[in-house]
Structure formats: structure tokens, C-alpha cells
Amino acid sequence: MTASKDGQGLLKGSAKWWMLWVLLTVGGGVYLGTELFISEQKALFLPGQTTHGHHQIEMQCTVCHADGFNSEVVLQDACMNCHGDELDDAQDSHPRSKFTNPRNAELLNHLDARQCVACHVEHRPELITTMGVSQPINVCVHCHTDIGEDRPSHQGMEFNTCQSAGCHNFHDNRALYEDFLLAHADEPKTLSEPVRPLRNFSARYFDKSGLAERLTAEQILSRAPVIKQPIPENWAHSSHAAAAIECKDCHGNEASWKEKPEHTVCESCHENEVSTFLQGKHGMRLAQGLSPMTPAQSELNIHVEKSHQELTCNTCHTSHDFDTRKAAVDKCIGCHNDEHSNEYLRSPHYTLWRKELKGEAAPGTGVSCATCHMPATRKGSGSKGRIFVDHNQNANLRPNEKMIRSVCMNCHGLGFSIDALADPVLVEHNFPGDPSVHIESIDMAVERDEKRGKRESIYD
Ligand code: HEC
Ligand code: HEC
Ligand code: HEC
């Protein structure tokens, strides 16, 4: 019997629990009316631990279950609300539309792939592998049994190898499609000009705001006495001062002075940074209107003294300095304390980063934590386009092939990037040397293409 069938039985039973929970909450709410009490109630009815991706918001039962607690439709809508755009951007290889096509109907006898919960259940930690997946690793066998016949290169391959690193993913195959492999088949290990794109924020801001005559930092400061606040030490050298962003832009005026401006204040000028921040693990609690995440709520290895530091914009962009170079490495390793993070300081990438900081190498040639985890991303095209820093550090994290196009290929060839990311030991030690594995997908694509005689006509 499949997991989803079991789940349905449980769900029917659990509807009673849900009613009970609602009654208790309402009743309890009348008596105590404290949020804490409600949380404890919910925890009592949580059937089991939620996945790595959702544990921070597991007490927000209604974001997934809404009122129609045992309805698959409700769950499906909830998943799509939060993940729909990202799957679209990834050109999902197995969108729901592939399976609503009558031609593929019989494939669903084994596994109803139209439903996210067919492969991603919750509260059942014993079923979960990586990335919140609750199906065994050979799940592809249900629909691709004929692959060996269609592709001789695949004969005899085990179904538990399809989604091993570097070969295929279920959703995001943008760096792995055959055409893409062929187009980038002959690239060297490192490109001749290895640079990452640079953000171009200010240009657009000033176009829009029409601040033709900017105030100097001195002019802003000369007005400061009006607001009766001490002038912060770092202020005068900050890029906000240089850009004539005044005290009141963040703190409000004297009457409404806010001591600690929150991310909602930054949002008026930095919309993309805020919205992406709220989608990743650093900001996902704020997105739900909960208190900011603190490392104490996580199972990752974090320096103990940071256990209770809240994660907001100001954690990395300390007021009033806002120097992004400090944010890109120092802040990260101030918290993250695992092998991968610590070993970074011994990697060739860090050497490049230090050279950039010292001015010995061109801007964009260094590789910081943020280069990989918060890549500069283009939004919009042409003159309206702008390059901003993606603040959702989960957007390209897993499966790690997502990093190939957004990061590695700015500087490395496709083949080298695939191999490097498919080597878990190399990733754990933060890329100190050459990969020790070779993924044959490019070789296979080239061989197939040569047999068809197509490669010569297109590429020679
Ligand atoms: C991130 C989304 C999410 C959140 C948050 C969430 N659930 Fe669930 N829940 C699910 C999914 C997915 C299933 C599985 C449905 C299936 O198997 O078809 C599920 C199933 C259940 C079931 C059915 C029993 C079972 O084990 O299948 C109960 C009861 C339940 N959830 C209660 C809760 C409660 C109570 C909370 C809040 C404390 C909560 N859930 C929060 C996604 C969520
Ligand atoms: C309120 C928004 C929200 C809802 C609803 C939601 N998710 Fe998520 N989900 C997140 C966030 C935030 C993360 C963590 C960041 C990331 O990995 O993208 C995440 C992570 C994940 C992951 C990756 C886990 C990992 O370890 O890499 C999967 C898979 C996933 N969600 C599937 C689902 C499915 C299926 C549903 C519907 C049952 C669902 N989500 C409902 C917000 C949501
Ligand atoms: C047939 C099984 C299956 C179904 C159905 C499925 N997924 Fe997945 N999902 C996977 C597998 C396997 C992975 C692991 C990474 C990969 O292979 O793409 C994954 C990974 C993910 C991730 C994290 C990695 C990423 O690429 O962003 C998210 C988010 C996600 N799924 C959301 C969803 C949502 C939302 C739905 C419903 C629209 C859904 N999945 C339906 C199998 C499935």
C-alpha cells in the first residue's frame, strides 16, 4: 500500500482531532487568551515532526491546512502558493499539466504525481529522505521503465541512480538537459575571464526618485540636531549617507521616531531584497508575522554564543555601516560553524576574495559565501532590468545543480561544475581542489549526438 493511501485513512480519523483542537483552542482561548497556550495546544496535535524545510513554521497549521483540514485540494493550493513561482522559474520537468494529459493517465495508477503530497508528506519523519521527499530514491521506476530501450546508454542502469547528483532531477533540470549539455560540451575548467555579475542598484534608484540634487552627508548631519538623536559613529561613511538617505527615511521624524526600524522600512526602497529574504530560511518566520528566527530554533551547527541572535536585515547589515563586504563572509561565519563553512577560509575561492578586498584583483573576481549563496540576479530586461542580490539563500541550495547556472558558470565550464558539485566530500570541504568524481552525462550526450551526425552540422 502506498504512503498516500495510508495518509488518507489517517486523515479521516484526524478530522475528529482537528475539531477537538478547534474546540479546545476556542475554549482555552477564552480562559487564558495567551498565544503560548495556543502554541502548546497545537504542538499537542502535531502528528509528528515536520521536515527540514518547514520546521520553523510548523505551528502555523493553517498555512497548509486552512479550514478544510482533510482536503487534498487545500494542501495542493498551499504548496503552490508558496512554491509555484519557483517551480515555474525552474521550468519544472514534471508539472501537473504533464499528468492531466489523458495520454499519461495510466502512469498515475502507481503514483498520483498530480499531487505534491504523493511525494512530499509531512509529520512522518521516518519516510523522509532529502529535500522533504517521502518516496524511495528509485521513484522514477514507476514511469520510466522503458528508458533502457529508448537509450542504449542507459541499459542496465539501476533506478536508484537516476537522481544521483549531476544526472537528473525531478523538477529542475535546467543545467542538465541534453541540449544544454551539448551547447556547453567543450568548455575549459575555468573560463578566461572568471567574474561574477555585479549589482547595479543605485542607478535605478536615482532614476526613479529623481533626486537630482543630493544632499551631502554634512548637510544631512547639520539637520540632525532637529531630531535630537546622537549621530551614529559609522553613519557619515555609509552608502546611505552618500546617497542622501536621511535619518527620517528609516526612523521617521522626531515625533514618530522608531528606535529599531524593521524590514518593512527597508522594503520601500529595497523591495526585491526584502521579498527574497522572506522566502528563505533566514526570513521565513518573519514572512508569517512570527518573531525573527534565532539559531536556537535550528539543528544546524551554529556558534553557541549566537544562539539567541535574531535574524533580521540588521544582523548582517549592522547599522549604520551597511558595508556589504563584511556581510558577505564575516557575518556568515560569525554564526555558521560547520565543516563546510569553516573550511572556506582555506579554499582558493577565499584567496580570490581577499585579493578583491585588498584591491589586488578586479571587482567581481572574488568568491565569498554570498557569491554562491546570495547570487546577483537580474530582474527585468533591457534598460529597465536591474541586478540585485537574491536574499533567499535557499533558492539555489538544493538540489545543488541549481548553483551551476546562477553561480559556477560565470567562471567555470559546465563539465567541471557538474563534477565538482557531484562530489559530496569536495562540497563539505568547500572546494579545496579538483573533483574526484566524473559524471558522464556530457560524454553520453556527445556520443549520442555524434551517432546521429547532428553535432557536426550544428557545431562545426
Ligand atoms: C508545511 C505544511 C504543513 C504544516 C505547517 C502543518 N501540516 Fe499537517 N500535514 C501536512 C501534509 C503535507 C500532510 C500529509 C497529507 C497526506 O499525507 O496526504 C499533513 C497531515 C496532517 C495530519 C494527518 C495525519 C497524518 O499523519 O497524515 C494531521 C492531523 C496534521 N497534519 C496536523 C497538523 C497540525 C496540528 C499542524 C500545526 C501544529 C500541522 N499539521 C501543520 C502539511 C502541514
Ligand atoms: C507558507 C509557505 C509554505 C507553504 C504553504 C509550503 N512551503 Fe514548502 N517551504 C517553504 C519555505 C520558506 C521553505 C524553506 C526554503 C526553501 O527550501 O525553499 C520550504 C521548503 C520546502 C521544500 C524543500 C525542503 C528541503 O529540505 O530542501 C519542499 C520539498 C517543500 N517546501 C515542499 C512543500 C510542499 C509539498 C508543500 C505543500 C504540502 C509546501 N512546501 C508548503 C514555504 C512553504
Ligand atoms: C513524483 C514525486 C514528486 C512530486 C509529485 C512532487 N515532487 Fe517535489 N521533489 C521530488 C523530488 C524527487 C525532489 C528532490 C529534488 C529533485 O529531484 O528535483 C523534490 C524537490 C522539491 C523541492 C525542493 C527542490 C527544488 O527543486 O526546489 C520543492 C520546493 C518541491 N519538490 C516542491 C514540490 C511541489 C510544490 C509539488 C507539487 C506541485 C511537488 N514538489 C511534487 C519529487 C516530487
Ligand code: HEC
Ligand atoms: C508519475 C510518472 C513519472 C515519474 C514518477 C517520473 N517521471 Fe520523468 N517523465 C514523466 C513523463 C510523462 C515525462 C514526459 C515524457 C515525454 O514527454 O515523452 C517525463 C519526462 C522526464 C524527463 C525529460 C524531461 C523533458 O522535459 O525533456 C526526465 C529527464 C525525467 N522525466 C526524469 C525523471 C526522473 C529523474 C524521475 C525520478 C526522480 C522521474 N522522471 C519520475 C513521468 C514521470
Ligand code: HEC
Ligand atoms: C538605512 C536606514 C537608517 C538610516 C538612514 C539611519 N538609521 Fe539609525 N538605525 C537604523 C537601524 C536598522 C537601527 C537599529 C539597529 C539595531 O537594531 O541593531 C538604527 C538604530 C539607531 C539608533 C539606536 C542606537 C544604535 O546605534 O543602534 C540611533 C540613535 C540612530 N539609529 C540614529 C540615527 C540617526 C541620527 C540617523 C541620521 C544621521 C540615522 N540613525 C539614520 C537604520 C537607519
Ligand code: HEC
Ligand atoms: C529611502 C530609501 C532607502 C531606505 C528606506 C533604505 N535604503 Fe538602503 N539604500 C538606499 C540607497 C539609495 C542606497 C545606495 C545604493 C548605492 O549606492 O548603490 C542603499 C544602499 C544599501 C545597501 C548597500 C550598501 C553598500 O555599501 O553597497 C544596503 C546593504 C542597504 N541599503 C540596506 C538597507 C537596510 C537594511 C535598510 C532598512 C533598515 C535600508 N537599506 C533602508 C536607499 C534606502
Ligand code: HEC
Ligand atoms: C544573511 C545576511 C544578510 C541578511 C540577513 C540581509 N542581507 Fe542584504 N546583503 C547581504 C550580502 C552578503 C550582500 C552583498 C552580496 C554581494 O555583494 O555579493 C547584501 C546586499 C544587500 C544590498 C545591496 C545589493 C543590492 O541588492 O542592490 C541591499 C540593498 C540589501 N542587502 C538589503 C537588505 C535588506 C533590506 C535586508 C532585510 C530584508 C537584508 N539585506 C538582509 C547579506 C544579508
Ligand code: HEC
Ligand atoms: C544570526 C546567525 C546567522 C547568520 C548571521 C547567518 N546565518 Fe545562515 N542560517 C542560520 C540558521 C540558524 C539557519 C538554519 C535555519 C533552519 O534550521 O531552518 C541558517 C540557514 C542557512 C542556509 C540554509 C541551510 C539549509 O540547510 O537549508 C544557508 C545556505 C545559510 N544559512 C547561509 C548563510 C550565509 C551565506 C550567511 C552570510 C551571508 C548566513 N547564512 C548568515 C543562522 C545565520
Ligand code: HEC
Ligand atoms: C563555491 C560555492 C560555495 C561557497 C563559496 C560557499 N558555499 Fe556553502 N554550500 C555550497 C554548496 C554547493 C552547498 C551544498 C548544497 C547541498 O548539496 O546540499 C552548500 C551548503 C551550505 C550550507 C548548508 C549545510 C547544511 O548542512 O545544511 C550552509 C549553511 C552553507 N553552505 C554556508 C556557507 C558559508 C557560511 C559559506 C562561507 C563561509 C559558504 N557556505 C561558502 C556552495 C558554497
Ligand code: HEC
Ligand atoms: C567569480 C568566479 C568564480 C565563481 C563564481 C566560482 N569559482 Fe570556483 N574558482 C574560481 C577560480 C578563479 C579558481 C582557481 C582555479 C583555477 O585557477 O583554475 C576556482 C577554483 C575552484 C575549485 C578548485 C580547483 C583547483 O584546482 O584547486 C573548485 C572545485 C571550484 N572552483 C568549484 C566551483 C564551483 C562548484 C562553483 C559554483 C558553486 C564555483 N567554483 C564558483 C572562480 C570562481
